[in-house]
Amino acid sequence: MNFDRKDLSNVQLLELYKRLLTPRLIEEKMLILLRQGKVSKWFSGIGQEAIAVGVTAALEKDEYVLPMHRNLGVFTTRDIPLHKLFSQWQGKKTGFTKGRDRSFHFGTQEYHIIGMISHLGPQLGVADGIALANKLKKNRKITAVFTGEGATSEGDFHEALNIASVWELPVLFVVENNGYGLSTPTNEQYRCENLADKGVGYGMESYVLDGNNILEVFHKITELKQSLAENSRPILLEFKTFRMRGHEEASGTKYVPQELMDVWAEKDPVKNFRDYLLSIGVLFEELDNEFVQSIKKEIDENWAITQSEPECVADLEEELNDVYKPFDFHEIKPSDTKENIRFVDAISQALSQSMEKFDNLVIMGQDIAEYGGAFKITDGFVEKFGKDRVRNTPICESAVVSAANGLSINGYKAIVEMQFADFVSTGFNPIVNLLAKQHYRWNEKSDVVVRMPCGAGTQAGPFHSQTNEAWFAKTPGLKIVYPAFPADAKGLLNTAIEDPNPVVFFEHKQLYRSIYQDVPVDYYTIPFGKAHVMRCGNQVSIVTFGAAVHWALEVLEKHPLIQADLIDLRTLQPLDYQTIFQSVQKTGKLIILQEDTMFGGIASDISATVAQECFTYLDAPIKRVASIETPIPFVKALEDQYLPKNRFETELLEIVKF
Structure with a gap:
């Protein structure tokens, strides 16, 4: 393994080494605890620490990273107190999810880390939304999102890359190619020589890197970060590495040929970097022992803190209250001035007036920009609010909903228009698994409205006529609105946009141009839950x-x-x-x-x-x-x-x- 320190000082090299050593020593401790029955499950990243550490170390502390469950180095490099991590893994109330989710299935705004859900692909779309918010803010920040070679087969991967490319978003798509998706080898997952080759199809710059070489990782990310600040664009990075443990410890590694394990053992990222630093006189055995003992001491002390904490006790009121972010609704009474308009006009008015009220509100959907949408509801919006805030999307509902969630995470409000409610099926997963669960899981709002033109009566057949509210009404964390009159539609849509919780807003398309009503001209709201x-x-x-x-x-x-x-x-x-x-x-x-x-x-x-x-x-x-x-x-x-x-x-x- 060839290391090139370039202009890094001795202090910087030693700092990188300590950053690399920390997750390895934590993992070794966890594996012991696992065998002792003190840890229930563990997803090991031994052998691929250099990617998580190198990428995170090259970014600013306020640049978002979206890791996977084998990226402990992201969390430790962001200096999250170890007892907080340990409490999360042990299901303590002091963890990031109050015992509601395990492992790295959480986010933290304090450290600008957004964790995965088990449906791996959607987090790539979330990264798109976070990066879009950065681009709209013009803050020159970038976003790094991790995935594995297995998840590159998911539709969300391709949707997210396509959106990022079309919108020229400053995203680093980090693919850790560790050879196996659980037990399925790469030759049974894809046929291209390198996953980075897929970038060509999206007009995207891409690189293949040695994921076990901490300096190669760090230098490349540093270089790209500087470049992206001047020229916003997505980049696909494939890091060749290997998983030295099983998918999780119970699965083992018997499916891996021993000779392959031996080859990659020689490429251990921690050992090789340690040997390099010893060889150039930056590290000495005594100093290395000091590092090891200091980190182990920190681990033991923080583990003791977690062990001293009480076990999670169920609190029914707390559980129910945390499903939704509290919404301090203030009713804005309608004015006396009214005009007789159609249902479709009322929806358009609500959107327009909300866009004026909230300058951080972004509308996304197919054909909604210059064309004005399939039902012309956003006709003229581009002229009023600009294409940054009224965005045509590719036909990829899943990644668009995920991107809306990313916008919310990074300080924006988002509206997604489904061209027809029927098409929401291809965006179902992020609605019910990201938007609906996010506040309950880690106390983060999902400030997203999904508009759903729905219903029969127009002879549109099986794929443009469903009224599918029941798909969502049973999902805790979602709010479901279904007005029948123009005045209600306007007031309720305004409330939906104000509400920081995810709202699925049904608009019966047969009512769009058939129902008229005297509707207040000015902005007003109507409370939810009042028939x-x-x-x-x-x-x-x-x-x-x-x-x-x-x-x-x-x-x-x-x-x-x-x-x-x-x-x-x-x-x-x-x-x-x-x-x-x-x-x-x-x-x-x-x-x-x-x-x-x-x-x-x-x-x-x-x-x-x-x-x-x-x-x-x-x-x-x-x-x-x-x-x-x-x-x-x-x-x-x-x-x-x-x-x-x-x-x-x-x-x-x-x-x-x-």
């Missing part, structure tokens, strides 16, 4: 939301003698159960209408909850009316049969007679 009782009566309670509210109104107009409470939920999470209970206690009868199919829908949960809480008040079985159990068809006759609009009238008349 709107549109009509009052004592015969039956009708609970519904979205386009189905208008279907219910049509039926009630047709049958004026029916005295019904008509409740428009407006938000599904939080859901206003109190208003529903009060209505049912008055009427004794409940019918729930939803556009979604029956099984697993919102109506099912409302029905079960009312049966549980208001059973003694019920004078009839609860009725649920929903679409038939098929995908949504295209032809009008089939779509009409699919939707519950006509069946609702029959069911309502029956429950009133009961």
